[in-house]
Structures are given as structure tokens and as C-alpha cells.
Amino acid sequence: MVDQTLRDILQSHGLKATFQRLSILDYLMTHETHPTAEMIHVDLSSISLATIYNTLDKLVDVGIIIVIDTLKDDKRHYDYYGEPHYHIINSSTNEIIDADNFDVAPLFEAARQASGLNITGFHIEIYGVDPDQAK
Amino acid sequence: MVDQTLRDILQSHGLKATFQRLSILDYLMTHETHPTAEMIHVDLSSISLATIYNTLDKLVDVGIIIVIDTLKDDKRHYDYYGEPHYHIINSSTNEIIDADNFDVAPLFEAARQASGLNITGFHIEIYGVDPDQAK
DNA sequence: CCCCTTTTTAGAATTATTCTAATTTAGTTA
DNA sequence: TAACTAAATTAGAATAATTCTAAAAAGGGG
Numbered sequence: 001m002v003d004q005t006l007r008d009i010l011q012s013h014g015l016k017a018t019f020q021r022l023s024i025l026d027y028l029m030t031h032e033t034h035p036t037a038e039m040i041h042v043d044l045s046s047i048s049l050a051t052i053y054n055t056l057d058k059l060v061d062v063g064i065i066i067v068i069d070t071l072k073d074d075k076r077h078y079d080y081y082g083e084p085h086y087h088i089i090n091s092s093t094n095e096i097i098d099a100d101n102f103d104v105a106p107l108f109e110a111a112r113q114a115s116g117l118n119i120t121g122f123h124i125e126i127y128g129v130d131p132d133q134a135k
Numbered sequence: 136m137v138d139q140t141l142r143d144i145l146q147s148h149g150l151k152a153t154f155q156r157l158s159i160l161d162y163l164m165t166h167e168t169h170p171t172a173e174m175i176h177v178d179l180s181s182i183s184l185a186t187i188y189n190t191l192d193k194l195v196d197v198g199i200i201i202v203i204d205t206l207k208d209d210k211r212h213y214d215y216y217g218e219p220h221y222h223i224i225n226s227s228t229n230e231i232i233d234a235d236n237f238d239v240a241p242l243f244e245a246a247r248q249a250s251g252l253n254i255t256g257f258h259i260e261i262y263g264v265d266p267d268q269a270k
Numbered sequence: 271c272c273c274c275t276t277t278t279t280a281g282a283a284t285t286a287t288t289c290t291a292a293t294t295t296a297g298t299t300a
Numbered sequence: 301t302a303a304c305t306a307a308a309t310t311a312g313a314a315t316a317a318t319t320c321t322a323a324a325a326a327g328g329g330g
Contacts, residue, residue: 016295016296016297016307016308017296017297018295018296018307018308018309019295020308020309021308036286037286037287038286047309047310048309048310048311049287049310049311050287050288050289050309050310050311050312051308051309051310053286053287053288054288054308054309055308055309058308067205069204069205070202070204070205070258074285074286074317074318074319075286076286076287086242086246088246088249088250088252090250090252091255097249097250099245099246099249099250101245101248101249102241102242102245102246106237107221107237107242107259107261108261110234110236110237111221111223111234111237111261111263112263113236114223114232114234114236115223115225115232115234115261115263116266117223117225117263117264117265117266118263118264118265118266119261119262119263120226120262120263120264121261121262122259122260122261122262123205123258123259123260123262124242124257124258124259124260125257125258125259126242126243126246126250126254126256126257127254127255127256127257127258128246128247128250128252128253128254128255129252129253129255130252130253131251131252131253151275151276151277151326151327151328152327152328153276153277153278153326153327154326155277155278156277171317172317172318173317182278182279183278183279183280184279184280184318185278185279185280185281185318185319185320186277186278186279188317188318188319189277189278189319190277190278209286209287209288209316209317210317211317211318
């Protein structure tokens, strides 16, 4: 069942499966809104804001979710990261689209060559505008 | 001369060439440190912090510089963007390496196909760790 | 060299995020 | 299943990066 899957996800990453974490992870998995801590708090109002921040930090630390903090609203947005993907941001609307139709292996290899590091992950954001916008 | 080049860069982007903007742009072009507003203010202490923030915002708006705000220090870092490039971040040290050995055209095309948008730019950050770190 | 708009500035204000320290809980062990 | 303990949660205060305000200064077109 879903609850068991959520527990497994948390525990396999070394995190205790608390009510709050299960709720927040479920929220992120079932919403495509790339929410902020505050947005989550509005919907999960029984969970303290401090816990929402703490939990999001933990989920980021273990790689279950990622942060998008390049929007112009000066807030961190969070995104469930079940499968690697990149983001396309509509600069006109600030809408974030998830996409995965690109193989990052060549980019990883280029980065390895340029830096000598062992590559562990990536954040890619592509910016665009509606094509029918004149000029 | 350098000063004239800086004026041209600013004016060709529709920005008045003030002493403060020339100083800050010169600072960004001659430092590889990906500085924060505060770091710039330490070195250019005659310029008010508000102006440094204002100027950085303007330079970002017109595309002369870009923001990196994914480091864990909760501060925005800025980078002169004379030529398109991507960033490799050493997660152990938070060092940022600029690299350009990757052709983004296929990625742009993938993003266009996925979103239908006219692609205008990108931010790519690749994360890595020193290869000699055991484990 | 005016004039007018834009820019700069100091300091106050804002607010997202972090911290604190006391309470509760998950989950392991007996 | 009861006890235990390290980890998690919480309310509220604190922090600090960034933004705002409104008054003074300056760029550059004419």
C-alpha cells in the first residue's frame, strides 16, 4: 500500500518514518506544483512550519527531493525527485515543467573531464518564453 | 581601453554607465570568485550595499551576469556571463568551476520539444566530489 | 551646460529561514 | 509490550539576506 511505500522510501534513506515526514513526502509526490515550505504549510497546517523546513532539508540531504531556488519570488521551491529530470521554466509565467527527454551522460563526461571530479548529480534549468509572444 | 569596453557593455544593454556600475562590472569580470553582494561590498566599500544589490539585479536582468543560489550558504553568488558556460560544483568544498566544453544545442532542442517554448537560456550545475575521497 | 529621468544612498523594514530548548515519538531491545 | 534513548517535533524568538523608502546626486541627450 501507499503508506508502506512511503515508509520504505524514508527508511531506505535512513530516515525515521514519522507522521510528519510521511505527510510531507506524500504531498510532494502527489502535487506537481513545486511548492514552497509555506505552500505546504497552508495545506498541512497541523504540521509546524519548523518541521516542514526540517523535513524538506532532510529530504534534500538524502536526495529524495531537490530545491529550485532560481525563481524570482525569493522562495525555495521543492520537487520530488523520484526519477532524474530537468526543469523548463516559462519566464513569462514562472511555470516549471519537468522533463526527462535528454541523456545527461555526455554532459557528465564533459564535466568529469573539465573538473576531474566524480560526478554525483545535476540541476538543469532551461528558460523559455511562449513562442507566440511577438518579438 | 578597458573603461570604454565596460561603458559599451553597459550602454549596449540600455544601462547608464555610472561609476558604481562600471566598478561592479569590472569587479565581476576580473574575479573568478563568484562573489556575493556582501563580498563585493567588502572590496568596493565606497559603494552602498543597496546599490550593489540594485546593480546586480540590473546586470542579471539584461543578462550580463547570472545568479548561482544553490550553494548551502544561503547567499546569492554572481558570475560574469561573457560567454555561455555551465558550473561544476565541488560538493565537498563548495568551489564553483566554470566550464564550456559541452554543446547545449541538443538540450535546447529537447527542451523545445518538451515544452513548445522558445528557449532563451539555461542554468546547468553539475555536482561532484573529489575522486580520492574513499567510498 | 541644462534638464529630466534614472541612479544612488542610508537606514529602516521585511520576511524567509534558522535557532533554541523543552516535549514527544519511533523503533529497538529485553 | 514495556522501557529506553536517540532522533524528531514544536512554538516562538532570533537571525540575516534582501528589499524598501524617499531624499540627494548624477548621466547624457538636446
